[in-house]
Amino acid sequence: MKEKLEDIRKRGEKYSLLYVEDNEGLRNSMAELLSRVFPNYELAEDGADGLEHFKQTKHKIVVTDLVMPNMDGYSMLEHMKLIDPFIKILVVSAHNDSENLMRAINMGVFRYIPKPVKLVKLVDALHDTVMALEQEEEHILFESQIQDVFNY
Numbered sequence: 001m002k003e004k005l006e007d008i009r010k011r012g013e014k015y016s017l018l019y020v021e022d023n024e025g026l027r028n029s030m031a032e033l034l035s036r037v038f039p040n041y042e043l044a045e046d047g048a049d050g051l052e053h054f055k056q057t058k059h060k061i062v063v064t065d066l067v068m069p070n071m072d073g074y075s076m077l078e079h080m081k082l083i084d085p086f087i088k089i090l091v092v093s094a095h096n097d098s099e100n101l102m103r104a105i106n107m108g109v110f111r112y113i114p115k116p117v118k119l120v121k122l123v124d125a126l127h128d129t130v131m132a133l134e135q136e137e138e139h140i141l142f143e144s145q146i147q148d149v150f151n152y
Helices: 002-014 024-037 047-057 073-083 098-106 119-151
Strands: 017-020 041-044 061-064 088-093 111-114
Touching: 002 024, 002 119, 017 024, 017 047, 024 041, 024 119, 041 047, 047 061, 047 073, 061 073, 061 119, 073 088, 088 119, 098 111, 111 119
Parallel strands: 017 041, 017 061, 061 088, 088 111
Antiparallel strands: none
16 A cells, blocks of 8 residues: 555646545545645535635546535536546545446546545555546547657
8 A cells, every 4th residue: 555655646746636525524634645645635625615626726636525515526526527527536425325326437437435435445546546547648648649640
């Protein structure tokens, strides 16, 4: 796990992360972890607050709860996906029934992590997310270079 945390720290420098959680204790605990591995992260206390943060910063990674006041996680994510369909979303939720899981899958959620969160699962999910973002960037760069060759 230590190696993955270090890898996230190195690779995560170029990505900003938004953590949306209405439980202040969980939000503060997560802030401690995020501050160690993501230099660019923000916290939001509910879906409406999360959406406002996202509109201003356009984070590449969003970690969110689903059941929150003012705006639930699903509504927030629908708005975010309209702004940037390529964001990586990690859902952290105590609602692990098949209906919620299917809805999350249909929205394009990258990972669904059940509460209570096990640190190892969270670190694995964050590592996979950063790696996926890097692979997508490399693929886009490669396609651009190929297109340039053909256009030349």
